[in-house]
Amino acid sequence: MRIVVAPDSFKGTVDASRAADAMARGWASVRPDDEVSSAPLADGGEGTLDVIARSVPGATYHDVPGCTGPDGRTVTGRWLALPDGTAVVDLAQVVGLPRMERPDALGASTRGLGEVIGSALDAGALSLVIALGGSASTDGGAGALSALGLALLDEAGEALPDGGGALERLFFADMTDLRRPPAGGVTLLTDVTNPLLGSTGSAAVYGPQKGAGPDDVARLENGLSRFAGVLGGAPDAPGAGAAGGTAYGFTVAWKARVEPGAAAIARLVGLENLLAGADVLLTGEGRFDATSLHGKAVGEALALAAHGPRTAVVAGTVAARSALDALGTWHCALSEIAGSDAAAVAEPERWLFDAGARAARELGGPTSAA
The missing domain is CATH 3.90.1510.10 (Glycerate kinase, domain 2)
Incomplete structure (x- = not known):
């Protein structure tokens, strides 16, 4: 499978590059034979x-x-x-x-x-x-x-x-x-x-x-x-x-x-080309809410993947689940898997790794990995 990991920064905790690397490592820990590409994003703000x-x-x-x-x-x-x-x-x-x-x-x-x-x-x-x-x-x-x-x-x-x-x-x-x-x-x-x-x-x-x-x-x-x-x-x-x-x-x-x-930064990093033929887009940000689909990096990534790969969003908190459900997008909140907001903020890369692994187990299908 081909996986594209393209998050924004998780503001105040971890930048987009570190977030992408942590989620990519998490996915690879479950499915080591998959082709995983990292494409950190931004929208003109931090990072x-x-x-x-x-x-x-x-x-x-x-x-x-x-x-x-x-x-x-x-x-x-x-x-x-x-x-x-x-x-x-x-x-x-x-x-x-x-x-x-x-x-x-x-x-x-x-x-x-x-x-x-x-x-x-x-x-x-x-x-x-x-x-x-x-x-x-x-x-x-x-x-x-x-x-x-x-x-x-x-x-x-x-x-x-x-x-x-x-x-x-x-x-x-x-x-x-x-x-x-x-x-x-x-x-x-x-x-x-x-x-x-x-x-x-x-x-x-x-x-x-x-x-x-x-x-x-x-x-x-x-x-x-x-x-x-x-x-x-x-x-x-x-x-x-x-x-x-x-x-x-x-x-x-x-x-x-x-x-x-x-949109400008997605073009610059070649996200549309990366998504061509990909099986899963894994994106994310610190807080997914009603504004995330309008002018934000995560919304741009999901829009580019609308007629292509399956999509997944990892966020520190998810405040607009219905919007993701309507898109058929798998989602995961770090605050929930870590047990609290404070725990997620204290060790963001640990929980991003865990979220990437969860996504691989739930979206990746059968694997020969041990």
């Missing part, structure tokens, strides 16, 4: 750089010390150079929520993202891919664009401090010194379709996840509205609200193009 690096021969990492983390502390950024001259930057790697010591919805900034992008431009990047996901901030990408030369001024002509909370004092944006995008253009990988503003916008939907209370959400919404009023563009465009509105900022200032991250 995107590592997934692309593993999939593209000749890709090289470049570290950028001294970057500004989302809360102002110094961090080391990183970007990935592809052989064709494309630079790939992962927002979460430098200004993601895990980089915060404590949530600061009003003060968190994307400045470090702009610093990493600047390093890639200095190195001669011909085009740019920015993976948007896991942001700690709701600043519309203002911090990143400021690091690239955009001047954001209040009514007195003073530069605004970083953070989405400061945008409600924005009066004027001067693009005179803003660096030009690379000649090959800029692509933004997103896993959401939210607009910038309103009840389904960046502040209202994702602000509370970043520590924003009701008053903070109102201030962030007001600031993003001011930002949109000054910059123009299309704040209502699908995906403009990605990464605290960073997608909006770059589409306006740099004419960047928004693309669903899961």
Whole structure:
């Protein structure tokens, strides 16, 4: 049998590559004669750089010390150079929520993202891919664009401090010194379709996840509205609200193009070709819920396998069993086989191995293995 193991990361516990390897080893422990291929996935969020690096021969990492983390502390950024001259930057790697010591919805900034992008431009990047996901901030990408030369001024002509909370004092944006995008253009990988503003916008939907209370959400919404009023563009465009509105900022200032991250990365790793003639797709993520089939890596993998191999989902928790049952997809929750969420989180690779072995026993059919 041919098996394709293609999970996303199990956020906060294990990255996609380690998850894929653990499940693949689990399957092989039961059916050692099967052909098992690992194809870790991402959707523009956590782990995107590592997934692309593993999939593209000749890709090289470049570290950028001294970057500004989302809360102002110094961090080391990183970007990935592809052989064709494309630079790939992962927002979460430098200004993601895990980089915060404590949530600061009003003060968190994307400045470090702009610093990493600047390093890639200095190195001669011909085009740019920015993976948007896991942001700690709701600043519309203002911090990143400021690091690239955009001047954001209040009514007195003073530069605004970083953070989405400061945008409600924005009066004027001067693009005179803003660096030009690379000649090959800029692509933004997103896993959401939210607009910038309103009840389904960046502040209202994702602000509370970043520590924003009701008053903070109102201030962030007001600031993003001011930002949109000054910059123009299309704040209502699908995906403009990605990464605290960073997608909006770059589409306006740099004419960047928004693309669903899961589909783009699945193409990059050649998932459709791997699935051709495969017998089983084994995918997974930290939590499978109602959103997993819409713009997420697991949903993209299941869609590509719709008329091909049998499918299986392993997740830390499964909150939408009926959706998987409707697809005829075998599923397994690590929290259940480990006995609790805490046990699953403490030893994720142990339970991913076990889940892979269970899938092999239940989906693999007869085997000659001892």
